[in-house]
Amino acid sequence: MTNNITKRLTNLGMMSAVALILAVFVHIPLVPSVAFLAYEPKDVVIAIAGFIYGPMSSFLVSCIVSVLELFFTGGNIFDVIMNVISTCAFACTAAYIYKRNRTKNTAILGLVIGILCSTISMGFWNYIVDPIYYNMSRQVVLVSFIPGVLLFNILKGALNTGFTIVLYKPIVQALRKSHLVDFRDGHESHQQPAYIVGLFTLLTTILVICAFNNII
Numbered sequence: 732m733t734n735n736i737t738k739r740l741t742n743l744g745m746m747s748a749v750a751l752i753l754a755v756f757v758h759i760p761l762v763p764s765v766a767f768l769a770y771e772p773k774d775v776v777i778a779i780a781g782f783i784y785g786p787m788s789s790f791l792v793s794c795i796v797s798v799l800e801l802f803f804t805g806g807n808i809f810d811v812i813m814n815v816i817s818t819c820a821f822a823c824t825a826a827y828i829y830k831r832n833r834t835k836n837t838a839i840l841g842l843v844i845g846i847l848c849s850t851i852s853m854g855f856w857n858y859i860v861d862p863i864y865y866n867m868s869r870q871v872v873l874v875s876f877i878p879g880v881l882l883f884n885i886l887k888g889a890l891n892t893g894f895t896i897v898l899y900k901p902i903v904q905a906l907r908k909s910h911l912v913d914f915r916d917g918h919e920s921h922q923q924p925a926y927i928v929g930l931f932t933l934l935t936t937i938l939v940i941c942a943f944n945n946i947i
């Protein structure tokens with residue numbers, strides 16, 4: 732029992748470190764109308780942590796990374812709150828659904844519902860917080876920001892979904908070879924179709940992002 736707890740803490744510590752590095756060094760703009768928002772792949776790592784250990788692990792890693800991010804990139808309490816809400820709405824939702832039935836279809840369903848939860852919740856929270864954060868009226872935020880915020884979160888969620896599907900099995904296999912995880916789940920026996928879905932999702936989303944940014 733103690734050994735399992737030690738392994739879990741070790742894995743979550745490593746995942747928190749990787750997620751923090753991605754949050755600090757990788758910032759990719761997706762939607763020109765909301766250039767102040769940038770894609771950070773940290774949610775992929777946090778979602779995978781949830782797939783392995785459950786939604787509470789996603790929540791803990793999200794909180795740790797969001798607080799530590801302040802020391803490296805600056806910000807304030809609003810940034811921490813928004814980061815945690817955005818990440819947990821996606822990762823915790825997906826992990827909760829996947830935990831109930833570890834199959835390929837459930838994993839994809841959880842990730843899709845996670846996109847919807849994150850998009851809807853961030854639309855509401857940006858409407859509440861942005862007028863305070865940017866000192867502007869809610870009408871301006873509603874007209875100028877919210878459509879771009881919704882689109883950004885859909886594209887962000889699609890990227891996170893594709894990366895999570897593609898990277899989940901390799902990461903679990905690496906952890907198993909290092910004797911840091913022991914479990915097997917139903918998702919692994921259906922990995923090839925899931926891998927194709929993940930790659931298709933990534934390719935489609937990248938093309939849409941390029942089109943929005945007039946790259947193609």
